[in-house]
Amino acid sequence: MAPFGSVLAAGLLLLSTTANAHFELHHPTPLTDESGKQATAPCGGGNADIVQNTPTDFHVEGDYVQIFNGHAQGNWLIRGTLDPKAAGDWEQLFPIVQQTGRGNFCEPAVTVPSEWVGKKGFLGISGNAGDGILYACAAVNFVSGSAPAPGGACVNGSSVTATFQSDDTLSALVGSSSDSGSSGPEPTTPAPAATTSQPSGASPMLGERLSFGSFALTAVMLLLGASLL
Ligand SMILES: *[C@@H]1O[C@H](CO)[C@@H](O)[C@H](O)[C@H]1NC(C)=O
Ligand SMILES: [Cu+2]
Numbered sequence: 199m200a201p202f203g204s205v206l207a208a209g210l211l212l213l214s215t216t217a218n219a220h221f222e223l224h225h226p227t228p229l230t231d232e233s234g235k236q237a238t239a240p241c242g243g244g245n246a247d248i249v250q251n252t253p254t255d256f257h258v259e260g261d262y263v264q265i266f267n268g269h270a271q272g273n274w275l276i277r278g279t280l281d282p283k284a285a286g287d288w289e290q291l292f293p294i295v296q297q298t299g300r301g302n303f304c305e306p307a308v309t310v311p312s313e314w315v316g317k318k319g320f321l322g323i324s325g326n327a328g329d330g331i332l333y334a335c336a337a338v339n340f341v342s343g344s345a346p347a348p349g350g351a352c353v354n355g356s357s358v359t360a361t362f363q364s365d366d367t368l369s370a371l372v373g374s375s376s377d378s379g380s381s382g383p384e385p386t387t388p389a390p391a392a393t394t395s396q397p398s399g400a401s402p403m404l405g406e407r408l409s410f411g412s413f414a415l416t417a418v419m420l421l422l423g424a425s426l427l
Contacts, residue, residue: 208424221272224302225351226254226336229339239371240322241335246284248318251337258315260307260344261353263292265323271298272327275368276308280319284335288374296363299357306348309398326368344399 220236222228228244229251235243245251263276272296276292291310297303325332354360 206252212422217288218290220268220327220332221323221334222266222268223264223323223334223336224266225262225304225320225348226338228334228336234373236334237330238250239331239333240284240288241320242333244335246320246335248282248337249318253258253318253337253339254328255316255341256310256321256336256338257308257345258312258340259342260309262304262345262348263302263308263321263323264302264308264348264352265297265325266302267297267300269329270300270326271296272325273297273363274303274363275322275365276305276326277322277324277372278310278314278319278338279322280317283319284320284322288372290369291321293362294365294368295360296365297360298357299350301358302353303358303360304352304354306352310340312342315342316340324368324371326365329356331367331371332344333347352424375411 229241229246230244239427240246247365265274271293273296275290275294278291279286279288281287289311292308295305319338319340321336321338323334
């Protein structure tokens with residue numbers, strides 16, 4: 199009765215490959231081909247070479263970062279570097295926030311040190327949502343001023359809330375604080391509105407992807423089972 203074992207293995211393989219998009223960076227435009235490698239530092243498998251990407255403008259006095267989280271909860275670190283390969287010198291650009299509720303999350307006014315104007319670099323998003331540290335990056339041109347109002351491009355999901363949150367694992371991903379006096383707002387400044395609905399479970403990767411994975415598993419078992427008849 200070896201077939202049952204192989205059927206199960208095939209189903210589990212399929213399940214794991216369909217549940218790979220832990221979160222998505224929507225703005226600034228992410229590096230391509232990050233799918234399935236989000237646990238790879240520093241950029242989730244994206245091609246972190248500044249000369250091989252077309253950077254998006256990012257305004258140093260305030261620009262938006264739009265994320266979609268596939269987990270029910272997660273902590274976010276927003277960081278930046280001028281290193282042409284994103285290999286180091288990461289500086290924290292915003293206090294670490296904890297998102298509760300699966301869905302869209304947008305910080306409308308992330309700021310960058312003014313000395314970075316006119317330079318190219320990377321914006322990096324690191325997430326800690328209970329299944330390892332995950333990464334995504336965008337290649338950016340740091341430009342002066344603040345971004346035009348993003349309007350509908352910068353949105354929070356209706357059940358999403360956020361609070362500032364310390365996270366030592368994420369903090370370890372940015373440089374020593376000795377020279378980072380010009381990084382983003384301190385955690386005491388505009389506190390994200392902590393509001394209403396707090397989903398009780400913080401279990402990772404709930405939702406469509408997992409249900410699709412289970413459905414696919416069932417389908418594969420049925421198909422392989424049928425082929426044995
Ligand atoms: C989304 O929520 C965060 C945290 O409460 C808040 O800082 C931000 O301004 C919100 N974004 C929008 C577009 O309202
Ligand atoms: Cu995940």
